[in-house]
Amino acid sequence: MASAVKIPRPRRIPVQVANGSRFDRRLAEILEHATEVFCEKGYAGASMRDLSRSSGMSLAGMYYYFESKERLLYLIQKHTFTTIVERLRERLEGVSHPEHRIRVFILNHLQYFLTNQKAMKVLSHEDDALKNGFGAEIATMKREYYRICRQLMDEFKQARNLDFSSRMAVLSLFGMMNWIYTWYNPRVDADVAELARQMGDILLDGICSRPKGKRKSHN
Amino acid sequence: MASAVKIPRPRRIPVQVANGSRFDRRLAEILEHATEVFCEKGYAGASMRDLSRSSGMSLAGMYYYFESKERLLYLIQKHTFTTIVERLRERLEGVSHPEHRIRVFILNHLQYFLTNQKAMKVLSHEDDALKNGFGAEIATMKREYYRICRQLMDEFKQARNLDFSSRMAVLSLFGMMNWIYTWYNPRVDADVAELARQMGDILLDGICSRPKGKRKSHN
Numbered sequence: 001m002a003s004a005v006k007i008p009r010p011r012r013i014p015v016q017v018a019n020g021s022r023f024d025r026r027l028a029e030i031l032e033h034a035t036e037v038f039c040e041k042g043y044a045g046a047s048m049r050d051l052s053r054s055s056g057m058s059l060a061g062m063y064y065y066f067e068s069k070e071r072l073l074y075l076i077q078k079h080t081f082t083t084i085v086e087r088l089r090e091r092l093e094g095v096s097h098p099e100h101r102i103r104v105f106i107l108n109h110l111q112y113f114l115t116n117q118k119a120m121k122v123l124s125h126e127d128d129a130l131k132n133g134f135g136a137e138i139a140t141m142k143r144e145y146y147r148i149c150r151q152l153m154d155e156f157k158q159a160r161n162l163d164f165s166s167r168m169a170v171l172s173l174f175g176m177m178n179w180i181y182t183w184y185n186p187r188v189d190a191d192v193a194e195l196a197r198q199m200g201d202i203l204l205d206g207i208c209s210r211p212k213g214k215r216k217s218h219n
Numbered sequence: 220m221a222s223a224v225k226i227p228r229p230r231r232i233p234v235q236v237a238n239g240s241r242f243d244r245r246l247a248e249i250l251e252h253a254t255e256v257f258c259e260k261g262y263a264g265a266s267m268r269d270l271s272r273s274s275g276m277s278l279a280g281m282y283y284y285f286e287s288k289e290r291l292l293y294l295i296q297k298h299t300f301t302t303i304v305e306r307l308r309e310r311l312e313g314v315s316h317p318e319h320r321i322r323v324f325i326l327n328h329l330q331y332f333l334t335n336q337k338a339m340k341v342l343s344h345e346d347d348a349l350k351n352g353f354g355a356e357i358a359t360m361k362r363e364y365y366r367i368c369r370q371l372m373d374e375f376k377q378a379r380n381l382d383f384s385s386r387m388a389v390l391s392l393f394g395m396m397n398w399i400y401t402w403y404n405p406r407v408d409a410d411v412a413e414l415a416r417q418m419g420d421i422l423l424d425g426i427c428s429r430p431k432g433k434r435k436s437h438n
Contacts, residue, residue: 041350042344045263068286125261125344127401168409168417171402172395179394189386198387 030055031079034072041119043073043126046120073126074134080119081141088148098156099204105152106203107196109177112190120181146170173203181212249274250298253291258337262292262345292345293353299338300360303331307367317375318423325422326373328396333411337374339400365389375423392422 025037033055037046048069052059066072088108095101113120130138153166189195252274256265267288271281285291307327314320332339349357372385395418409412 042261042263043247044261124401165409165417167407168414169421172418172421175395175398176391177394178398179390182343183390190384195387198384199391201382202388202391203421 003064008164025087030057031076035076035118035122036073038122043129070134074130077138082147085145098159102154102156103200105149106200110192111194124178249276250295254295254337254341257341262348289349289353293349296342296357299342300364304364317378320371321375322419324368325419329411329415336400338396343397
């Protein structure tokens, strides 16, 4: 009888990883295990066998649900950016002060990545591992996230009548924040709120000392 | 006759890559090719065969001179830190103003890595790939480099009677600087001198707004 059963087309795991069903929780768990494997072995060095072993799902099951390790990396990245942007939008609601809005951005970013340091490493290291459609989609999400920060920076600049390169300020901020996965040590470093405050101070005081008209204008 | 010749012990390539002899230049060239391969495929994904192909040296030659890809990665990292620290010490000679000394540090770092962006990526990504003796030696060199920057920061703090966390300031600065390999585009971004100036401004003005006594002391 079994041989008469038609093999269904691979079931593509949907991208939304809500917190709802048991299925969603299991998916989030598998993505977490996959993140650990990519973190440990690098994307190029990890095999579907490694990924199956770590998650406790059979190799056949891995191929059936996820198709390839490329798709798993894509799901990890998509999950990360979806979650971080969703939380950011919620937190920005009702905050109108331009400086506070940038501080909310910093805190939201650091909070996500300090509790998901492995995801941060994988995202940084495998930035260009995804090709074609997967890569393009993730690149669009990243640009969107960059644009949100850039807009906050422009609003702050306008409100204070300042003159600095928003691009440089945003990319310097991302550098400061994303680099923490290489050094953060909870035993000697401040907690996330204090860390966000200090980074916010460095950035905001740094750019605030550029009143308009003192130097040539930047982009 | 040939069979009577005793096979010599593998000749370990010395670590100093001076600019002198033809041999040194060839070595620097091979390290450059290896950097490209590690950059492209990741350390885990690269094989000695890939490394031999890219450098134009036979596979046997690669094993003979370099023994393993681990040793190649070690030589790349050692070469990078030796060069960057050497240049920094030369440039700091005769500069006594604490702010200028930090600006020299920033310019030296950015200048090296903007002309060696692939090395920057490999160093960032393969930070923990080296094990045992190799890893320990590189970790010591990195700590030494961090310490130089930390000392410059402490001198600046003392000279200006400021209050900020030197550790945070140094690591934020490294984050800003090292992240550029992910975004720097010579067609839209400023040249290295202007980039160094802007990063210096953000950092220095950021930390200068913390006069002593206004907040609790940081480490």
